[in-house]
Amino acid sequence: xxxxxxxxxxxxxxxxxxxEMTNFSLTIMDSSVNITKEQSYFKTFNSQDYxxxxxxxxxxxxxxxxxxxxxxTVALNRSxxxxxxxxxxxxxxxxxxxxxxxxxAHLLMTxxxxxxxxxxxxxxxxxxxxxxxxxxxxxxxxxxxxxxxxAIMFPLHVRxxxxxxxxxxxxxxxxxxxxxxxxxLVKKHEVYEFQDFVQPVCTERWPMDxxxxxxxxxxxxxxxxxxxxxxxxxxxxxxxxxxIMITAYSLILWKLWISEVPGERHxxxxxVQYRARKKVIKxxxxxxxAFILCWTPMQSVILSSAFGAANTIHTVDLLL
Numbered sequence: 001x002x003x004x005x006x007x008x009x010x011x012x013x014x015x016x017x018x019x020e021m022t023n024f025s026l027t028i029m030d031s032s033v034n035i036t037k038e039q040s041y042f043k044t045f046n047s048q049d050y051x052x053x054x055x056x057x058x059x060x061x062x063x064x065x066x067x068x069x070x071x072x073t074v075a076l077n078r079s080x081x082x083x084x085x086x087x088x089x090x091x092x093x094x095x096x097x098x099x100x101x102x103x104x105a106h107l108l109m110t111x112x113x114x115x116x117x118x119x120x121x122x123x124x125x126x127x128x129x130x131x132x133x134x135x136x137x138x139x140x141x142x143x144x145x146x147x148x149x150x151a152i153m154f155p156l157h158v159r160x161x162x163x164x165x166x167x168x169x170x171x172x173x174x175x176x177x178x179x180x181x182x183x184x185l186v187k188k189h190e191v192y193e194f195q196d197f198v199q200p201v202c203t204e205r206w207p208m209d210x211x212x213x214x215x216x217x218x219x220x221x222x223x224x225x226x227x228x229x230x231x232x233x234x235x236x237x238x239x240x241x242x243x244i245m246i247t248a249y250s251l252i253l254w255k256l257w258i259s260e261v262p263g264e265r266h267x268x269x270x271x272v273q274y275r276a277r278k279k280v281i282k283x284x285x286x287x288x289x290a291f292i293l294c295w296t297p298m299q300s301v302i303l304s305s306a307f308g309a310a311n312t313i314h315t316v317d318l319l320l
Contacts, residue, residue, distance in 0.1 A: 049111060056107040063099035067092040083165040087144045090169050094133040094140070102130045116202040120189035123202035127183040131233075135176035138237050141291065142244045143168050149248040152255055179236055182229055230306035238299045242292065249284040 045053075070092040074080045105118055105126045116123065147165070186206050192199040206223040 045111070052110060053107065056103060060099050060103050063103075064096055067096040067099065071096070081162070083147060083162060084144065086162065086165050086169065087140055087147065090140050090172070091137055094136040097129065098133045102126060102133070114199075114201075116189070116200045118202070119200075123189040124184050124187045127187055128180045131180035131183060132173075132176045135179050135237060136172055138241050138295075139172045139175060140169070141287075142241045143172060145245045145248040149252055152252050179233065186226075227306045230302050234299050234303055238295050242288075245288060245291070249288065253281060253284060 071089050074085045074089040105122055108118060109116065118126065147168075186204045188203055188205045190201050190203060192201070204226070206226040208221045209224050
């Protein structure tokens with residue numbers, strides 16, 4: 001009986017999906033941003049929308065100017081072409097791409113919600129670029145901590161060259177692209193056309209695993225690959241970088257703390273060394289705390305969405 005019920009799950013899921021789309025279309029008809037075939041995608045702006053536009057423009061322009069300045073400074077000044085500055089320039093490239101591509105698209109999505117007005121290409125390309133740039137930024141921060149770790153812990157045994165730094169940055173971008181490829185596959189641009197309006201949407205369509213739950217008496221459909229992917233993203237963008245940075249910076253601080261200043265130990269030398277150590281500790285704490293505070297809310301939402309009730313779709317009861 002369970003096998004027969006499993007074979008019926010797919011048809012019931014289709015019926016249930018059709019019912020959901022009917023309810024969805026009725027909700028859109030009652031909203032204040034209905035889109036007819038002759039109307040604009042943009043809703044009537046209010047004061048909050050104008051504030052959002054001004055804030056986005058300030059952040060985008062400021063981000064572009066600041067990051068491009070960093071890139072040009074490193075590129076045009078020979079004295080600035082150090083390994084650590086190459087990593088900083090790589091961060092600036094990723095941030096500039098987010099400002100140019102992702103932030104403007106996000107502003108348009110905010111102003112046209114719930115309609116997706118950017119088309120099929122941006123439906124795939126925008127999340128792909130956003131994930132690529134974010135992953136590149138986080139992996140670059142991890143690479144910086146590893147670079148400082150090798151330079152301080154093994155100053156005579158490891159040569160940190162510009163060529164090696166270039167290879168590391170290439171690997172960072174390749175890994176970032178690989179992590180982001182699933183968005184090119186699961187993001188779908190769909191247009192629901194009704195009698196008096198059309199509803200373009202950009203949604204995720206992950207492979208569904210359907211089965212019959214005998215205890216509950218209904219069909220369930222689980223996006224198992226979605227949970228696996230977002231778990232991998234959380235590990236790549238959050239847990240692994242935190243572990244790498246905490247480990248590397250802890251060992252760096254330990255090395256600096258036990259090291260002695262060459263030469264005679266005068267009170268002035270000891271005081272200078274103490275102030276330098278204190279400065280390094282403050283910098284490390286600021287980097288780690290800022291990273292954790294900025295990324296924890298986003299990772300909490302990702303994990304909650306990936307493993308919450310929304311990941312399992314229930315259908316009608318087969319026992320009725």
